[in-house]
Amino acid sequence: MNWDLLGQLLMNGLIIGALYGVVAMCFVLIYKSTQIVNFAQGEFLLIGAWVCWWFLTTWELPFVVGFLFTLAFMTVFGIVLQTVVLRPMIGEPIISVIMVTIGLSLFFQAGMKWIFGVNVQPFPKVFETETVEIFGMMIQTAYIMSLGISLFIMIGFAWFFKSSKHGLAMRATAFDQQVAQSLGISVKNVFAMAWAISAVVSAVAGVVIGIVNGVSDTLAFIGIKVFPAVILGGLDSIIGAIVGGVIIGLLENFAEYADGQWFQVGNMYTIAPFYVLVIILMIKPYGLFGTKDIERV
Amino acid sequence: MAEAALAQENAEMMLSVNNIEVVYDEVILVLRGVSLEVPKGALVTLLGPNGAGKSTTLKAISGLLGTEDGEVTRGDVTYNGQNIANGSPDKIVRDGIFQVMEGRRIIEDMTVIENLRLGAYTRKDSASEIKADIEKVFHYFPRLKERTGLAGYLSGGEQQMLAIGRAIMSKPDMILLDEPSMGLSPLLVKEVFEIIRTLNKELGITMLLVEQNANMALKHCDYGYIMESGKIVLDGTREELLNNEDVKEFYLGGGGEERKSFKNLKSYKRRKRWL
Numbered sequence: 001m002n003w004d005l006l007g008q009l010l011m012n013g014l015i016i017g018a019l020y021g022v023v024a025m026c027f028v029l030i031y032k033s034t035q036i037v038n039f040a041q042g043e044f045l046l047i048g049a050w051v052c053w054w055f056l057t058t059w060e061l062p063f064v065v066g067f068l069f070t071l072a073f074m075t076v077f078g079i080v081l082q083t084v085v086l087r088p089m090i091g092e093p094i095i096s097v098i099m100v101t102i103g104l105s106l107f108f109q110a111g112m113k114w115i116f117g118v119n120v121q122p123f124p125k126v127f128e129t130e131t132v133e134i135f136g137m138m139i140q141t142a143y144i145m146s147l148g149i150s151l152f153i154m155i156g157f158a159w160f161f162k163s164s165k166h167g168l169a170m171r172a173t174a175f176d177q178q179v180a181q182s183l184g185i186s187v188k189n190v191f192a193m194a195w196a197i198s199a200v201v202s203a204v205a206g207v208v209i210g211i212v213n214g215v216s217d218t219l220a221f222i223g224i225k226v227f228p229a230v231i232l233g234g235l236d237s238i239i240g241a242i243v244g245g246v247i248i249g250l251l252e253n254f255a256e257y258a259d260g261q262w263f264q265v266g267n268m269y270t271i272a273p274f275y276v277l278v279i280i281l282m283i284k285p286y287g288l289f290g291t292k293d294i295e296r297v
Numbered sequence: 298m299a300e301a302a303l304a305q306e307n308a309e310m311m312l313s314v315n316n317i318e319v320v321y322d323e324v325i326l327v328l329r330g331v332s333l334e335v336p337k338g339a340l341v342t343l344l345g346p347n348g349a350g351k352s353t354t355l356k357a358i359s360g361l362l363g364t365e366d367g368e369v370t371r372g373d374v375t376y377n378g379q380n381i382a383n384g385s386p387d388k389i390v391r392d393g394i395f396q397v398m399e400g401r402r403i404i405e406d407m408t409v410i411e412n413l414r415l416g417a418y419t420r421k422d423s424a425s426e427i428k429a430d431i432e433k434v435f436h437y438f439p440r441l442k443e444r445t446g447l448a449g450y451l452s453g454g455e456q457q458m459l460a461i462g463r464a465i466m467s468k469p470d471m472i473l474l475d476e477p478s479m480g481l482s483p484l485l486v487k488e489v490f491e492i493i494r495t496l497n498k499e500l501g502i503t504m505l506l507v508e509q510n511a512n513m514a515l516k517h518c519d520y521g522y523i524m525e526s527g528k529i530v531l532d533g534t535r536e537e538l539l540n541n542e543d544v545k546e547f548y549l550g551g552g553g554e555e556r557k558s559f560k561n562l563k564s565y566k567r568r569k570r571w572l
Contacts, residue, residue, distance in 0.1 A: 165418060168414060169415065171404070172415050175406060176402065176404070178361065181361060182386060182398055183390065183416060183467070184386070184418050184467065185415075185418055186387040
């Protein structure tokens with residue numbers, strides 16, 4: 001056994017898994033509050049990363065300014081997307097709404113290719129790329145930053161839903177829209193807010209990955225990886241999304257290790273999460289943290 | 298009656314519903330010209346059998362009709378001089394009318410305190426003021442204070458108390474209560490009604506109460522309306538209603554001794570429709 005390599009891969013798994021968790025959270029946020037399965041989640045990362053890249057290269061803005069502009073853009077983007085495209089779909093059959101989000105996903109992917117080209121573009125150097133040694137493993141500072149940002153976002157989400165008025169309103173809307181309205185909550189605003197938050201946070205993840213790997217349309221692939229994470233965690237659980245994301249990240253990297261050491265079939269990295277997904281759904285169809293309705297006895 | 302006197306009377310009414318018609322799904326006519334008035338500070342009750350349109354009347358006032366594809370197609374709902382018919386529910390809550398919906402409808406996967414904080418959603422007050430108001434709710438409902446788990450695990454009575462507490466948190470001028478006695482034991486019903494009366498008196502919250510439990514509702518109200526198949530058929534002060542033979546016979550049990558024959562019953566029915 002090559003323990004060093006395994007450790008390194010598991011560390012990578014944790015870091016990328018945390019990012020999956022963040023994106024999965026964004027997906028769950030939309031699903032929970034608006035009952036829409038958003039197949040365009042990965043494209044949010046893509047758009048966020050490209051827009052930030054554009055601010056930094058074409059406009060040559062300092063990173064902080066460009067990043068803030070990106071967040072502002074994504075807020076508006078999320079709200080406009082919800083109000084213009086998805087609000088008219090309220091009350092339509094779920095399959096139509098899914099077709100719309102799949103359509104959006106294709107539209108955005110093609111649009112980004114059309115505007116920014118198909119080549120991988122490196123981010124301008126934002127931080128010094130150094131490696132530090134932690135527990136005998138060499139880790140790039142960019143990865144540590146990425147893990148830090150993921151944790152920060154997760155804590156932010158936890159605070160938002162537990163303590164802030166708007167977070168509570170969002171949970172109330174997810175639980176029962178009519179009751180939410182009877183409390184004076186504007187459901188339309190909550191929907192717009194859910195999409196805006198989801199777009200912004202996804203964009204942050206997109207920028208983080210872009211800084212590490214460069215920007216290209218492979219970023220949208222994260223959106224596909226999020227599905228095993230989300231379904232594993234239970235479609236409507238925020239905590240489940242994080243746990244699912246981390247598990248998928250670890251699993252991918254462990255599969256890569258196992259493949260390299262023993263099986264030699266190639267590309268286990270991509271497929272393994274989906275195998276495990278199928279197995280878990282056979283054992284626990286609602287995922288690990290899926291809703292069990294409260295029954296008073 | 299002199300028009301000046303009528304205007305004078307209207308001015309004191311906090312809420313007046315004028316001859317409203319409500320249609321669901323653009324075809325189903327549910328309310329056929331309902332009018333009622335609620336004076337400031339009063340506890341007014343709206344009684345009637347199932348399907349009479351009591352809940353619909355409340356939803357027409359609170360704007361929640363829109364969430365069920367209903368619409369006020371005629372008449373108006375005047376609240377403090379403003380027409381609020383077909384208004385958006387969040388605006389109406391901000392204006393000071395809060396509906397406690399039928400069947401409690403608390404947020405089951407939140408704690409008691411989170412539910413109460415949600416009640417204060419439309420308020421702009423600071424966290425400490427809201428905290429003080431939560432304590433105030435616990436003063437009226439001491440048993441809620443001990444419940445720290447999810448609200449879904451509360452008993453039916455406690456859930457009803459939480460639903461009313463949540464209404465108080467929004468600092469409303471008026472609460473619309475839809476069947477607070479539903480599914481509660483007689484003892485709890487008594488307790489809940491006493492609290493409703495206390496809140497009405499101590500906090501000065503105007504109440505419009507829809508009930509099946511006519512005994513309890515009439516015991517505590519100032520004024521009452523009786524509704525049947527989409528219309529108000531009778532109204533009066535508490536004493537008038539309690540002494541009315543029809544009300545006694547149909548809603549309170551007993552009474553109506555003098556008309557045992559079928560012929561009289563028919564004539565009674567004709568009279569009652571006319572009312």
